Amino acid sequence: MKVFKLLCMIVLTALTGACTSYKKVPYLQNSETVDLSQLPKSLYDAKIMPKDLLTITVNTTDPQAAVPFNLTIQTPYGLNGNNYTTTQPALQQYLVDNEGNIDFPVLGKLHIGDMTKSEVEGMIREKLQPYLKEVPVVTVRMVNYKISVLGEVSRPGTFTISNEKVNLMEALALAGDMTVWGRRDNVKLIREDSEGERKIVELNLNDAEIIYSPYFYLQQNDVVYVTPNKQKAKNSDIGNQTTFWFSGTSILISIATLLTTILMNN
Known part of the structure; x- marks a missing residue:
């Protein structure tokens, strides 16, 4: 006995x-207690930071009038004897400097740091009105919006985000989700702000209230690190x-x- x-x-x-x-494995375990009405009604929009790489296009019904504001560059394609052959001209890209400025044709230096794309589009559209007969269409895109996911995930790596908007769950999905060894209650987010200050934030993805967190949506160049659990360490x-x-x-x-x-x- x-x-x-x-x-x-x-x-x-x-x-x-x-x-x-x-x-310890499921995400968002207390989701039934989360009050979704407390979430902000506005959609997330990324802010422009130093070292962002942008394309800015200006369009009007008169293409010739917009030419001075759409700089292009010839991109090397290959060698033909001693001469370079090139592809079709590509749009000039604008690198945001450490002070948050770019040098735009005709308009000169523009301060766009900590502004959203729509805010930059509105500012450029307003500044262009004295030079154009009609209100132009201005489009701003981020070329190098990327995030990195490493640690206990299936496919660690750096991912370029084409729509410039990604949250924690989507970032983990890009990396093939956490392995069973990953700690859902201790995911570390490494972030550098526009002033160059770095911070490490611990996030608990077991708790559904993570959707309230100001860190739920990732910024460009964020690094997500999934900590291994004690079993993996042992x-x-x-x-x-x-x-x-x-x-x-x-x-x-x-x-x-x-x-x-x-x-x-x-």
């Missing part, structure tokens, strides 16, 4: 540990997760078989 009780305790402990581990020498679980299961079966044999012999 003592051996039987011991066997039951082993099985119960294993099951309890499995349940405890499972509670078993860092085991390269294959499946092998680990099969080994653990085999040990439990062996113990159960041994105790059953002893019990039957007694």
Whole structure:
């Protein structure tokens, strides 16, 4: 009877540990308690920061009138003897300097740091009115909007975001989601602001209230690091997760078989 009780305790402990581990895996566990009405009604719009690379196009019904404001460059394509051949002209890209300025044709230096794209478009549109007979269409795009995801994810890497808007969940999806070794309650976000100040923020993705966080939406050049859990730290020498679980299961079966044999012999 003592051996039987011991066997039951082993099985119960294993099951309890499995349940405890499972509670650490799902995202947004208390989502039913989140009041979505408290979220901002406005859509997220990224702000322009130093070292951002931009394209700015100006369009009117008279293409010739907009030419001075749409600088182009010839891009090298290959060598033909001693001469370069080129592709079609590409739009000039504007690098935002450390003070948040760009040098725009005709208009000169423009301060656009900490402004959204729509704000920059409105400012340039207003400044161009003295030079054009009609209100132009101004389009600003970020060329180098990228984020990095590393740590306990399936496909760590740096990702370029074409729509210039990405949240934490989307960033993890780009990286193939967390592995079972990743800590959902301790995801680190590394961010550098427009003043060059760096910060590390710890985020808990188990908690659905993460959607209220000012860090839920990522900025350009953010780095997301998924911390490994204690099991990964203890078993860092085991390269294959499946092998680990099969080994653990085999040990439990062996113990159960041994105790059953002893019990039957007694």
